[in-house]
Amino acid sequence: MIRLEHITKTFQTKETNLHAVNDVSLTIDQGNIFGIIGFSGAGKSTLVRCINLLEVPSKGKVWIRNTNLLELSEEELRKERQKMGMIFQHFNLLAQRTVLDNVTFPLEITGKKKAQAREKARELLKLVGLGDKESSYPAQLSGGQKQRVAIARALATDPDILLCDEATSALDPITTSNILALLKEINEKLGLTIVIITHQMEVVKQICHKVAIMEEGKVVEEGLVSQVFTTPKSEVTKKLLLTEGEEK
């Protein structure tokens, strides 16, 4: 579903060139929940933003379903992007719009008729367990509810990939667990491929099939979660396992 080939992203700063992502190659299978974990500054967000070209890689290829995104025209890229949803740590909801209108927003952009957009949004709000909140405004919701709205919005255009960047980092442990259970349900029900960026070990343990560990722009270790966590090879992985739970 997703194949990153020798991705490098270099940021030019005044003094130096910073390789935020440094020659990363990864394959993520369809229907998988794939975790990318590492300490702050490891390059996780930059890497995930390279998947939908929010960040254009300095080098390498981004294959989505056998299409190299870097070779597409703007119009073609726009279409490919509609098949990728993204959710963030701080939800990024539109404060001026109701819950329902937040979820219809991406559909308005694609030119869908209002009635159809609303029908779809209601269906998704039900899926994420917020059927009764459509007229509320984001400020009236809890963090977990806001993230549910963000998930519904990310699913509005029927994507087959969902990118999550620290989607549970602002939530308490129980709410985190509920959101992860929801993501797992969506993965199973809709067959979505999910990429989860996190610095929380327990997130990976709860729902990921495979995991890649990043350090200084590189993937230092990857494999099945069960394998990587029982026999960690790299020092970073061992450190991540040690710090588990400390942040709560």
Ligand SMILES: Nc1ncnc2c1ncn2[C@@H]1O[C@H](COP(=O)(O)OP(=O)(O)OP(=O)(O)O)[C@@H](O)[C@H]1O
């Ligand atoms: N637009 C930018 N310009 C310059 N440097 C950047 C830019 N974006 C990211 N970086 C640098 O790239 C490195 C990787 O950043 P990135 O945000 O990908 O890390 P991260 O693993 O997501 O960290 P965190 O866990 O804190 O979110 C950092 O050193 C950061 O300062």
Ligand SMILES: [Mg+2]
């Ligand atoms: Mg980040």
